[in-house]
Amino acid sequence: MRWLLRILGVLLVLLVVSVAAIWLLSGRAMGARYDVSPEAVTIPTDSAALARGQHLGTAIGKCVDCHGMDLSGQAMALGPVGTFTARNLTSGKGGLGSRTDADWVRSIRHGVAPDGRPLVFMPSRVYAALSNADLGALIAWVKSMPPVDHELPASTVGPIGRVILATSPERLISARLVDHAAPIPAAVPPGPTPEYGRYLAVSGGCTFCHGDNLKGGLKDGPPDTPLSADLTQAGPLGQWTEADFTKALREGVRPDGSNINPFMPWRLARLMTDEEISAVWAYLKTVRG
Ligand code: HEC
Numbered sequence: 001m002r003w004l005l006r007i008l009g010v011l012l013v014l015l016v017v018s019v020a021a022i023w024l025l026s027g028r029a030m031g032a033r034y035d036v037s038p039e040a041v042t043i044p045t046d047s048a049a050l051a052r053g054q055h056l057g058t059a060i061g062k063c064v065d066c067h068g069m070d071l072s073g074q075a076m077a078l079g080p081v082g083t084f085t086a087r088n089l090t091s092g093k094g095g096l097g098s099r100t101d102a103d104w105v106r107s108i109r110h111g112v113a114p115d116g117r118p119l120v121f122m123p124s125r126v127y128a129a130l131s132n133a134d135l136g137a138l139i140a141w142v143k144s145m146p147p148v149d150h151e152l153p154a155s156t157v158g159p160i161g162r163v164i165l166a167t168s169p170e171r172l173i174s175a176r177l178v179d180h181a182a183p184i185p186a187a188v189p190p191g192p193t194p195e196y197g198r199y200l201a202v203s204g205g206c207t208f209c210h211g212d213n214l215k216g217g218l219k220d221g222p223p224d225t226p227l228s229a230d231l232t233q234a235g236p237l238g239q240w241t242e243a244d245f246t247k248a249l250r251e252g253v254r255p256d257g258s259n260i261n262p263f264m265p266w267r268l269a270r271l272m273t274d275e276e277i278s279a280v281w282a283y284l285k286t287v288r289g
């Protein structure tokens with residue numbers, strides 16, 4: 001009996017110590033400050049650039065998946081991971097308020113708020129791949145959106161989110177992965193080429209969810225989210241045709257007729273042009289796995 005109590009006592013102490021360590025480490029990850037002086041990016045005003053920005057924000061970068069079609073923001077409940085609020089990006093009530101163009105670049109490309117705080121759950125590591133021209137067009141489009149009054153609560157991190165922040169904070173904090181001193185990514189000429197396909201796969205989040213090596217097996221959503229699929233030639237896609245791939249992205253259906261889980265954002269990927277889908281396919285053909 002006394003031994004049992006002693007063991008329980010030791011376990012209790014261990015539990016308290018680990019919970020304290022997790023709270024301390026996760027708090028430190030969120031409390032870090034990043035001193036980033038963003039690069040100058042020209043924000044265009046012509047209608048072609050605005051259209052490009054809108055396409056980048058929906059079909060490619062999928063900002064609207066989290067921030068909503070009108071960019072007025074939403075709270076995303078991911079169970080024990082936390083409830084993350086994708087901010088209202090418009091100039092309405094509850095929006096970001098007055099911002100400089102440097103603030104936009106710092107948030108989107110570097111994952112850092114104007115006060116130096118790292119953004120949590122905002123996938124800036126994806127958008128760090130955008131060229132200056134594309135980032136400028138994207139910012140121009142976001143700024144052109146009509147104001148929407150939408151006040152939202154701040155994000156809250158749950159116990160599993162705390163564990164992630166304590167053990168592998170880069171999964172939730174992009175600012176830890178972005179190389180803030182890296183040269184600005186070069187613009188890649190659009191066309192159905194593997195080079196452009198790679199650019200779209202990185203800045204379009206395919207590598208974010210399917211892994212840098214596109215081998216899949218990652219899970220970054222609510223508990224019922226499926227693991228991401230293997231997109232390399234060693235996986236099922238090695239047997240697919242380009243028409244199968246196009247159908248998967250446009251209709252969310254595999255060649256065997258089964259449905260792809262909507263956590264795979266095909267409802268936005270379907271808005272990619274034929275040329276963009278061909279480019280991503282040409283790139284995937286080069287990924288042996
Ligand atoms: C996976 C969901 C997700 C996607 C996709 C996403 N965001 Fe966010 N974004 C967030 C969350 C969550 C926050 C709040 C982060 C915080 O306050 O810690 C945020 C915050 C922001 C902020 C505010 C930063 C600040 O200074 O407070 C900007 C600007 C922003 N996002 C722009 C974009 C743009 C532009 C895109 C598309 C290119 C995009 N986001 C895509 C989730 C997302």
Ligand code: HEC
Nearest residue numbers: 204205206209226227228229236248260261263264265269
């Ligand atoms: C938000 C995360 C996310 C993003 C971004 C994403 N995917 Fe997926 N994708 C998934 C998940 C999860 C699955 C598995 C769905 C299932 O099991 O039904 C999947 C499945 C797929 C499938 C079906 C493959 C199969 O064998 O079942 C294809 C094809 C695919 N994704 C291609 C892409 C491409 C191309 C991109 C970039 C344009 C992309 N995905 C971006 C999460 C994502």
